Amino acid sequence: MDTDESNNKDVTLEQANADFAQVRVDIDSVDRQLVELIARRQKLTGKVGQLKAKLELPLYVPEREKALIAKNRELADQSNISPDLVEDVIRRIMRDSYANQDQSRSQVSLSQTKKIVVIGGAGQLGSLFVKLFKKSGYPVEIIEKDDWASANELLSSADMVMVAVPIRVTSSVIEKLTKLKESCLLVDITSIKAAPVKSMLDNHSGPVLGLHPMFGPGIENLAKQTIVVCEGRHADKAEWFIELLKSWGANLALVSSHQHDQLMAIVQVLRHFSTVAYGYHLKEENIDLDKVLELSSPIYRLELIMVGRLFAQDSELYSDIIFSNSENIPMIKRFLKRLMQLLQMLESEDKQSFSELFNDVSSWFGKHSDEFLQESNLLLAKASDIRK
């Protein structure tokens, strides 16, 4: 290369370096404006929250959310940027808006006259409901395990009693509730449903409702959270409470208590059981967790954190869920039988049968497997920009 060319190259590089510094300054300025704009939007949605409470409108309106996102995707298209990017950003901002709107509700008291008692209201999930009832302006009393001596007066005047105690004591607590008002709505929030709902029906002649909140106590508000609802008796008398749950943003799924328990045997019991076994296996194999994490792509990291998270939680709660489901043992045995069937294929090096079985399962999943792949890819992309 001759000297002239080399000089030219140096000048170009110098210019590129100067441009580079300038663009970074410009980006910083855009970021400042971006933060200001998000702050302005949060102020506006805070106002919306107060107005919604005043107008007695629900916190979460799926149609408005859908329309707003469609509009923003269109704007993105017009500005030649990715509609998916804009949708993700708007959804993330909205998530904070819901939380803020929920807080602003607390300042507005709806005039309600229902007297509510939460048994176990100092517990993790119980206290969440107590907080929500209070925010909506309901008078709430709590009964904890040392309060039974003075509980009768509270219970006999209650318009609604919620049982929020550990599974293993649910039955014995419900058996004490024989002196409720005929009109009192009796509700439980246990992870199994057939036994508690039957017990509530046996011990109380008024309206009965079984709930299974499909979330842990860590959440801040009910927006988009699923609650399974099993009707017991006099569903019309529970209508006000169902509406209240909806106004908190919850997503309600109605099933029979029997179907609930059957599905949960797989969704909860088998999942938790095999996760405990997997964690136990990792420990016994004494693998180097840090090394595994270092090697892990987002997908393996995700699978590992989903195992590990279980062990940061209450062993009693998970033991209760696993031990109390009446379908647990036969169902786990069927799962083990299938595991051994696959192991047999591995031992006899029968890769063909294994592939065929894999393909049979694929067909059974049908269009869902492609949907799941796409949805999990979106989520894994999000996992890579998670805060550490």
Add this chain to the structure above:
Amino acid sequence: MDTDESNNKDVTLEQANADFAQVRVDIDSVDRQLVELIARRQKLTGKVGQLKAKLELPLYVPEREKALIAKNRELADQSNISPDLVEDVIRRIMRDSYANQDQSRSQVSLSQTKKIVVIGGAGQLGSLFVKLFKKSGYPVEIIEKDDWASANELLSSADMVMVAVPIRVTSSVIEKLTKLKESCLLVDITSIKAAPVKSMLDNHSGPVLGLHPMFGPGIENLAKQTIVVCEGRHADKAEWFIELLKSWGANLALVSSHQHDQLMAIVQVLRHFSTVAYGYHLKEENIDLDKVLELSSPIYRLELIMVGRLFAQDSELYSDIIFSNSENIPMIKRFLKRLMQLLQMLESEDKQSFSELFNDVSSWFGKHSDEFLQESNLLLAKASDIRK
């Protein structure tokens, strides 16, 4: 309530309704500005990408990202909005920036003289590497299974040969590579490492490197993706390629090929094996998938989509991974033994031993379990604002 009060209430409600409509108009206007600002930012980062290519700087610079996020969190704090919210938004926008910067690289050709051959370069993962090599200005040739007749000339002049074929044919392909130049860098990207690396060392006397890309072919660029690197021979002669991988944004993890296979027996083999068994179980139990999804909270939905996504993928690939790891059968047997140990506790209603075992595993996870719980909670929050 008297008429006056009722009138007052009507006026207040009317005002609230008017305010409500106005605030929504204001929000729409903020959203428009937000989209414009994101578009402006993307243009600026596009420029950064071009300048980075010109200055031969890497795509992903962790320190700059860290500083930028810290600055934005501070801005959020000053504007009284959640720093987490702003960090999530900025990270999401940056994810698109990386993808765009990566595309803008393609317009710049680095002057390189290395001749690269990718065997299996038309395959899923092979073609990703071909695309990346080309973007960086390297001349790349592909050998597919019907090209062996004319392959010798290509191979004997190559400066680097990458083996990107299915596991089951990796050995037989490597055995054909006996006439490479002494200086040629031989690389494979198989999911197992001990056997292929040994085979490469046996058949080629020049530099050898084993890679295991810890991602599927679905990704758009390598930014933040992990690649496991197992050194074979003459690591110094592979330095240019390692630097190239880094410039693509990859995150490299160095282990021995033996340790790699041991860890993958658990991370990949057992995980895939039990996921296949779980999917098979769901099919045999013939559960109502739609009903389960309706009842699922984000966490159960996540676990279900992580199972279902496997079955949208190639059964041969997963069978190969499971069948080819030499530790597979004894390790799965140990896992089964532990599952049966837990089932035994369930059958004898020994909840106490179960809880104790749970707590032992918790202690073994140590601080990781709390970290995993926090990280997965962040991810689950993101899952709830995912695009459907």
